[in-house]
Amino acid sequence: MSGQLTEQQLVAALTERGHIPPGSALPPEDHSDRPWYLSMVLGVAAWLAGAFVLGFAWTLLEPLSERELFVVGAFLLAASIGLFRAGRDRTFIDQLALSTWIAGQFAIVAAVADITESWPAICASILALQIVLWFVTPSSAARLLAAFFGCCAWALFIRLSVLDESFDDRLSVDVGPSLFVWVVVWLPVAAGAWALVSTEARWMTSGWRGAIRPALTGLLLGLSVGSISADPVGTLLFGVLGTGDNHVNWLALWPLLDIGLALVTMWLAFQLRHRALIGVAIVAGLVHASRLYFLSGVSLLMKAAIIVVIGIVLLGLAAVLARQERT
């Protein structure tokens, strides 16, 4: 998918075109580059370690009041940011920093939960925390996670505050509000990701490129799989629980719209030639299809009719594009 030029050839071509002064030295070799699947293993390990780091602090210092928990969280976050700064590209310190960073967030969110006892407030605080952490954390992995968790928190915040649902239950919602809430949640995220992709050359020149790049990846991850986090806990992935009563509930069609988001993600990832993200979007699309099957609220017959019509429309659009391709 990517071009065949090596770094030296690319620099030579840019020098020839006058973008780089002749005789400029090549940048030092980057030793922090790793494949996406290794980054994923490291991220999951750090996330798990974060839970145990918090467990360690909790069992060592218990009982902790909300304020003490908040202070512990703030201390862990400050320590993690210090570790990130001190240990750039040193794997052990990076991993330790990431797990401490996650533990600090757990502690702060737990403290906020104890103080407010309100799900929308908790989600809003997670969202605010992710935005702040995206600004102040000098780590690509952490910034990617902040953008992704921010998307999930945003989706949950809107669902719980606008629809007035509880965390683990689902109300019957009419088609209008259902569509409205989905658009309010996902349109800004999709528009943000789209804008970042289309202005890539502009922000690559700014000093914020190191922060925007992981944010874009996090947003695209959020677009493809983040919508699952807006489901009630009981319906996560394949559950039929928690959809409440036997009334028509148009929220059951959200997964269909989420398949559209997966397609948008695929398209944007293709613009970046990001194969791993395209793969994630494909898997996400299939997971959304299974969610569409299992979520009750709209009859299977209705769902079948809708997706067959959509399938025919998509095949028609594909034919139009194929014709354009030939001309």
Added chain:
Amino acid sequence: MKRKALDALVAHFTLPQSGVEALLDLSNARPSRLEQLRFGAHVLRLTGLLCLVFGVVFFVAANWDALRVMGRFALLEGLFVVCIGTALVRPPPATRGRFALFGAFVVAGALLALFGQTYQTGANVYELFLTWALLGLPLVIASQWSVAWAGWLTVLNTALALYCGWRPDGGLLWFVFASVPWETAILMIPAAINLALWFGTEHLRDKPVHRVVDALRAQWLGRLLIACAVGFGTWAGIAALMRHSWAGWALRGEEVIALVLQIALLLSVWAYAVRRRADVFPLTMVAASVILLGLFAVIRGFHRTDWIMMLLVATWLVASSTLASKYLIGVLRGWRTEGVPA
């Protein structure tokens, strides 16, 4: 070149926007209009096809009263015939033929489900998936398409997970394994099947093969197989470790067998991948499995819930993932230095 390397070049040479545009163009980092049209058409076509076949599955599952049994069978069989007819007119590797055979494979599954639903065969769900995998195999082979193979592997692994994970009574596999008292070690059977298939696809990779099996050489398909193999093995290992949790280190015979088999699987994958020097993904899967098994071994071995335990587990996770990263990056760099496109 990856975006990260391009960002590093922009930072190093402090390129202006015109320079970045030139960099993105020269490195072919952005798709051309033709590539966009091709990608868009392909994605829409595939999504449209999936919508149609999922629509059929949903329709059958809806059990619509207004359509009688004969009508339902006629609908599915008609679709099956249309798919096969299309594939005969435009045989694979033509895209239409591939899509048609993949559609026929999915419709075959819906047909089997309808058969079970209508005649109340008493078959377990795993039997549906197993029969689907067996009967659908010729269609998948004929499609010459890695995506159809991925669908087939998903169906096969679902059948194996349903049977080996939950051991339902009845059916073909139950008849074979009913006398086997194992509950955890039996999970090594799907692990072994996936491992054998992975070795098979790896064996095909460097050789000229018949076009019918060429699709099996896709790297991502091999990665799916090794992920399933290591995943089932890790499931067996964790189940063996946690079966009698909080009871110290004493393991029963079956649990020891499951752990020994998983260790053997990991060692064989590691040895093969290191010798083959083609892809670091299998080594990453081995590392992930070791990290997880180690995590549960620590939890099982020290059976405490105090701060020492929490510290031990957190330390294990950070230390093991760091070591894994250092080792894998070292391997990757070594291979790249030797010119291996890993």
